[in-house]
Amino acid sequence: MRLVAGGALKGVFLCFASICAWYSGYLLVELIPDVSLSRAVYGVRSLGVKPVLKAPVPKRQKCDHWAPCPPNTYAYRLLSGGGRDKYAKICFEDELLIGEKTGNVARGINIAVVNYITGKVTETRYFDMYKDDNSGPMTKFIQSAPEKxxxxxxxxxxxxxxxxxxxxxxxxxxxxxxxxxxxxxSSWVFLAAKGVELPAGIQREKINHSDKKKNRYNGWPAEIQIEGCIPRKPS
Structure with a gap:
């Protein structure tokens, strides 16, 4: 009888212990936020997995240069038109001086004048060299540009x-x-200075001619560009 009673008592104890364990687990799940549990599961799964190294996104430079200009220099980028619909652009110190977005670009030769000392744009103009006789007005415009x-x-x-x-x-x-x-x-870009001597090493001019056999614009020359950095202190 004692053995039977002892066995029954152990059975009741085990049943009670099981109920307590189940209830404790239930309380644990209810009290711990799902985010913590998810992080814990993810942490266990991530053990032994090699970390993936991602290169940082490169910082955008002025006028979309690949590398930043040195201190005390101006950044510039000149892009000619390409084909009929790809308009020319002139960027200086990350400011679009001439382009489709600014609405001041057109067929012909587009010119922007910038004050070398202040870095501020003085004037922008375009001269149609196909329909109208603008060679004279453009000559006067160039010659009237201020010194420096x-x-x-x-x-x-x-x-x-x-x-x-x-x-x-x-x-x-x-x-x-x-x-x-x-x-x-012809696609043509040119950087000039008036009353200022520019360093010999900077890129100042480029030209490209029509080629019907090789050109993607069906005989229209492709766009060309030059870019660089100009010292702020004039020579």
């Missing part, structure tokens, strides 16, 4: 059909080596 100015020039569509010798001479006087090579729909 930067002049940025880019073409869109055609910049040569009505470009006369007076304008070519004015641009040559600013240091252009390619203005006399410009032809129908």
């Amino acid at each position: 100015s930067l002049l940025f020039m880019v073409t869109h569509d055609d910049g040569s059909s009505r470009l006369k010798d007076d304008a070519k001479k004015a641009i040559e006087a600013l240091g252009s080596k390619e203005i006399r090579n410009i032809s129908f729909r």
Whole structure:
């Protein structure tokens, strides 16, 4: 009888212990937030997994340069038009001086004048060299630019059909080596300085001509660009 009573008592004790364990587990689940449990499960699963290293997103530079310009320099980027619908752009110190978004770009030669000392844009103009005779007005515009100015020039569509010798001479006087090579729909970009000597190492000019066999724009020359950094202190 004692053995039977002892066995019955142990059975009751085990049953009670099971109920207590179940209830304790229930309380634990209710009291601990789901987020903590999820993190704990994720932590267990992540043991032994190699961490994935992600490269930081590169910081955007002025005028979309790949690398930042040194201190005390101006950043610039000149992009000619490409084909009929890809408009030219002139960026200076991360400001779009000429472009489709600013609404001041058109067929011909687009020019922006910037004060070298302050870095502020003085004026922007475009001169249609296909339909109207704008060679004379453009010559006067270039020659009237103040001393210690930067002049940025880019073409869109055609910049040569009505470009006369007076304008070519004015641009040559600013240091252009390619203005006399410009032809129908040539892509051309040029950085000039008036009353200031620019360092010899900076990129200042580039030209590209039409090529029907190789060009993606069906005979229209592809866009070209130059970019660089100009010392803020004039020579």
